[in-house]
Amino acid sequence: MKTIHCSACRCVVTNNEVALNIKLLGKQIATVRCYACLAKALDCTVEDLHEKVAFYQSMGCSVFKEIYTTEQHTS
Numbered sequence: 001m002k003t004i005h006c007s008a009c010r011c012v013v014t015n016n017e018v019a020l021n022i023k024l025l026g027k028q029i030a031t032v033r034c035y036a037c038l039a040k041a042l043d044c045t046v047e048d049l050h051e052k053v054a055f056y057q058s059m060g061c062s063v064f065k066e067i068y069t070t071e072q073h074t075s
Helices: 015-025 035-042 046-058
Strands: none
Touching (some): 035 046
């Protein structure tokens, strides 16, 4: 596994951030953004994104069950 960085601000992103990028932007994304940069790009709040993560996890979304990075802390 590897450490993944936000394509906009270069901070380390968590597994949930990678999964959310995939879920919202599609499997073929070339770059990943952290919560703050993704919220800015989608014109929403970071809290909105956290709520989406909780929703998708509660529904058992398989994208959030995959391991993309070793980073598990919240950014």
